[in-house]
Amino acid sequence: MTWVTGANGSPYGVTNLPYGVFRTDGREPRIGVRIADQVFDLAAAEAADLVLAGGALSRATLNEFMALGRPQWTAVRQRVTELLTDEAHRAAVQPLLVPLAEVEMLLPFEVADYVDFYSSEHHASNVGQIFRPGQPPLLPNWKHLPIGYHGRAGTVVVSGTPVVRPRGQRATADGPVTGPSVRLDIEAEVGFVVGVPSPLGRPVGVDDFADHVFGVVLVNDWSARDIQAWEYQPLGPFLGKSFATSVAAWVTPLEALGAAFVPAPEQDPPVVDYLRDVPHLGLDLRLTVEWNGERVSEPPFATMYWTPAQQLAHLTVNGASLRTGDLYASGTVSGPERTQVGSFLELTWGGTEPVTVGTQSRTFLADGDTVTIGATAPGPDGTTIALGEVTGTIRPAR
Template identity: 75%
Template sequence: MSWVEGAAGSSYDTHNLPYGVFTHGDAPARIGVRIGEFVLDLDGAEAAGLILAGGALRAPSLNEFMALGHAQWSAVRKRIVELLTDPAHRAVVTPLLHPLAEVTLRMPFEVGDYVDFYSSEQHASNVGQIFRPGEPPLLPNWKHLPIGYHGRAGTVVASGTPIVRPCGQRSTPDGPVYGPSVRLDIEAEVGFVVGLPSALGDRVSVEDFSEYVFGVVLLNDWSARDLQAWEYRPLGPFLGKSFATSISPWVVPLDALAHAWVPAPVQDPPVLDYLRDEPHLGLDLRLAVDWNGSRVSEPPFAGMYWTPAQQLAHLTVNGASVRSGDLYASGTVSGVRRDQVGSFLELTWGGGEPVTLADGTVRTFLEDGDTVTITATAAGADGRTVSLGEVTGTVVPARR
């Protein structure tokens, strides 16, 4: 346990140690790691010779450090634990600790490419019933490969960034019209951040997942359902998705989630060889979705049909390379119950079953001024809890 005041026994003790980027006063952006309610300045720690990372921790984003690979990630993590647990280091480390309340959190890494998957069988079935009534909810390919699409990396934003209501075309009984989306939605997801790059033409196997993926963020893939429904056939999501994707400010390293792996759902029919992961494991992450302060859903990530390792293997099986800072998302996390779904499309069943929030307001889709916050936790060693922090956003009016 850490000697840092308030850290011992918290979900941000040394068993977690998520990385982020922050500013303090007028100083430029720098890399830090969270311990309790403080941020340890890793830029300052490396400058003082307390940590050795070849200068990568003195960069204004995590990309350079993530590119160093798993051996360096582990060595730095081990050293940070030493600095925060051995009282002998307290005098030199304390000046490098900043209270969270005094810093501003930034985007933790520069996003290279962004890919979003569609890996919850419950979510895919629900959306299929809502968007394609009278047709099979799952398309024939769904259980043979992880379905995904390339998103827009330039609109991945930090938690807290206002979400401008998007405009676009939507279908009406009188034909298509242009204007602000009237069915603005969320998607509660988990994002995986690539650290180690791969070469063009190579593929990453399921066994090499932990060598390439640095860590995990929470992700909200904001979605304009009316724009999406009109545009998605035949090529899939486009403007209904590309306007904003929010991520949490803390990247939780995979090493912090070592005790959260559990057996994933049985895959039937059996998958092709390149997707076969043994053991077949998923992460037991427990998400929660709050709408204007009302808890409306608790999606269970352990039930995702396609695993993170399978997603990365499929993403690269054609020889597509990955770069440090590439981000791929799980797809909406939904369970079997209505209070476990990861979108308001499902929560209100296409807008036909409104929900009443704690303040008495009634909602189907998001209204201007609404705030959505997604949080998550995982199991750590010795019964401890690992917090993944939160990703939040508030909807602001469209700009015509």
């Protein structure tokens, strides 16, 4: 229980406490945690010696704090929980609570590198059927390693940032043309934020996942399907993906999701040694996708074939180093039903089966459309935790 008004029973209660970076009235960015519809100013709390983190909480991003490692993450979380639940601290803490409606949320961490995986068997099978009809939906390597690609860290943007429709080459019956994408899509994903780096040349094992990963963010990896289809053979995604990737403003600490770990789907054939994670656990995150305010899908993250720990192990098995602020995303989250897919490519089956949004028949995104991805997870003692939503609105091409 907490003394903070509105927090008991809230999905942003004391069992959650996600981290973000905010500012008010144009002031310097500050680190805070969300409690209900308020932000606890951790920069001010550290300045007042209410929380100790060696000055890391006074920075403009979470990177320095994330680099401190799990013992410090745990200590700060325990102290923040104490401050927000013990009535004895109310007089000192209450002046440091800022209404959420009065803050501007910023990108919470400086993105070092960005990697995107392709870890949903349902999504990969759907895409295979759409793009390669009459052929096996999964390519031969898909069940042997987590497929991924390196994205562009510089175009990762915080939730609420407008997304400009990308321009590029796309194929037509008369040959390639250049212009705005006409098949602009979303990908509902879950991202994992690295705190503790690793040395170059030393792989990170599946058992070391929790020592390196600080927290979780929702991701929308916007995708220009027509640009992507023309460019991606043989090297994979490039300009069809790199124009914008939106992330939530709130990073949910891994410790808040302790009750959400569940057995992941059985892997057949058995994976090679470095990918064997025991226990083999995924996360029971229940995503929602809203298109112009209308819920069109509910993707279940628990169905993901490759786990976050396996993705991290594969990312580093060749000796690639981790850096504080690395972001790796799960790939599109899709379940077995059409109402559980994480892309409009699947929802409309490649644009051949339009859906009704509001009063309009739709396939891909139009200028002015807004997409919002949310998620909840089980919390301790029967509580529910909400992950910070990620939203974006499409602006015309320039």
